[in-house]
Amino acid sequence: MAQSSTREEIIRKGANLIHAQGFNATGIQQILHAAGIPKGSFYFYFKSKEDFGITVIDYFNAATGEIFRRHLNDKTIPPLRRLDALFEYFEAAFAKTGNALGCPIGNLSLELADTNERLRAHLEAVIKELIAEIESCLREAKNDKSIPDLDTADTARFIFHAFEGAILHMKVAKDIEPYRAFRRYLAGYLKRKVVPHA
Amino acid sequence: MAQSSTREEIIRKGANLIHAQGFNATGIQQILHAAGIPKGSFYFYFKSKEDFGITVIDYFNAATGEIFRRHLNDKTIPPLRRLDALFEYFEAAFAKTGNALGCPIGNLSLELADTNERLRAHLEAVIKELIAEIESCLREAKNDKSIPDLDTADTARFIFHAFEGAILHMKVAKDIEPYRAFRRYLAGYLKRKVVPHA
Numbered sequence: 001m002a003q004s005s006t007r008e009e010i011i012r013k014g015a016n017l018i019h020a021q022g023f024n025a026t027g028i029q030q031i032l033h034a035a036g037i038p039k040g041s042f043y044f045y046f047k048s049k050e051d052f053g054i055t056v057i058d059y060f061n062a063a064t065g066e067i068f069r070r071h072l073n074d075k076t077i078p079p080l081r082r083l084d085a086l087f088e089y090f091e092a093a094f095a096k097t098g099n100a101l102g103c104p105i106g107n108l109s110l111e112l113a114d115t116n117e118r119l120r121a122h123l124e125a126v127i128k129e130l131i132a133e134i135e136s137c138l139r140e141a142k143n144d145k146s147i148p149d150l151d152t153a154d155t156a157r158f159i160f161h162a163f164e165g166a167i168l169h170m171k172v173a174k175d176i177e178p179y180r181a182f183r184r185y186l187a188g189y190l191k192r193k194v195v196p197h198a
Numbered sequence: 199m200a201q202s203s204t205r206e207e208i209i210r211k212g213a214n215l216i217h218a219q220g221f222n223a224t225g226i227q228q229i230l231h232a233a234g235i236p237k238g239s240f241y242f243y244f245k246s247k248e249d250f251g252i253t254v255i256d257y258f259n260a261a262t263g264e265i266f267r268r269h270l271n272d273k274t275i276p277p278l279r280r281l282d283a284l285f286e287y288f289e290a291a292f293a294k295t296g297n298a299l300g301c302p303i304g305n306l307s308l309e310l311a312d313t314n315e316r317l318r319a320h321l322e323a324v325i326k327e328l329i330a331e332i333e334s335c336l337r338e339a340k341n342d343k344s345i346p347d348l349d350t351a352d353t354a355r356f357i358f359h360a361f362e363g364a365i366l367h368m369k370v371a372k373d374i375e376p377y378r379a380f381r382r383y384l385a386g387y388l389k390r391k392v393v394p395h396a
Contacts (some may be wrong), residue, residue, distance in 0.1 A: 100312045109370040111307050114298045124370050158383040164317040164366050165359030172307040172322050
């Protein structure tokens with residue numbers, strides 16, 4: 001293998017192991033073994049396990065961000081349909097892993113937020129980008145009047161928080177139903193007109 | 199120390215360490231050291247680390263469940279005010295730890311759901327109980343017409359999911375703002391009348 005494809009193979013295999021086991025539980029030797037790379041060559045490609053962590057977060061972000069953008073920027077369908085298509089896509093993706101694993105960004109956030117400041121800051125930045133993608137779609141929905149005049153920043157956070165919480169619940173329940181509930185209550189929230197209640 | 203208080207001390211110190219570091223990263227020797235208990239006496243009190251994990255989840259559940267019930271069953275104030283009081287209580291509690299740590303049940307769910315079936319099932323049961331407490335309060339709110347005729351089961355899940363997702367976001371941002379956003383959009387959701395939109 002060329003150097004670049006060896007590096008990519010380490011990242012891909014490492015990302016899969018980290019998604020399944022967490023960052024701390026995944027050893028460098030285990031990653032090299034999975035990638036079929038000789039022991040000791042890790043530090044040829046990465047300065048430290050922390051540096052590798054940054055690269056793996058970028059890898060997850062590239063994959064997730066691409067899925068978000070592909071759905072949310074699809075101008076051929078209305079904004080709210082795009083949001084639902086995004087969450088439908090993830091439902092199918094979760095089914096492929098038996099509703100285990102969950103969101104790698106959410107998993108790593110809870111695992112690393114209090115113990116590694118550099119990885120924490122990187123994860124926070126990724127979450128900010130994903131929420132911004134949702135907000136951008138909501139602004140389009142607000143402009144075309146398909147949602148009421150709500151605060152798009154807060155609503156984008158609500159959607160992201162509920163998404164992460166629902167994935168957490170799905171993962172611990174080993175059942176897609178909590179995630180389906182998320183899709184239902186989100187649709188109810190966004191497809192209705194909200195007026196002040198006495 | 200009497201045997202029962204020694205056991206309680208191991209649980210309390212172990213729970214604090216697990217809340218801060220996670221279950222797998224917390225060693226039995228570290229717990230005993232923190233509790234000031236001689237090495238080797240752990241297995242006098244607990245059959246295995248997994249058994250200890252069950253006990254620690256029960257400990258977290260007793261604490262969190264008590265906070266939920268104390269606020270949500272307070273019949274001296276209206277149901278929606280109780281919900282808000284509950285989430286206000288947690289905001290103050292998070293401030294005491296610099297918005298770190300987060301929800302021990304959420305943390306352990308993501309850490310253990312895919313690797314320990316017994317602890318996973320126990321965590322799922324705890325989450326079910328907490329959601330049931332929220333739903334019971336929502337049913338009261340629906341009965342006294344302070345919320346619209348919504349699906350209380352789905353709405354209770356929405357609230358729990360958004361709560362967990364907001365805590366995750368707070369923890370990774372090291373900032374209370376995502377949690378405050380949760381309190382704002384929840385209030386907006388529950389205090390308004392929802393009518394079908396064209």
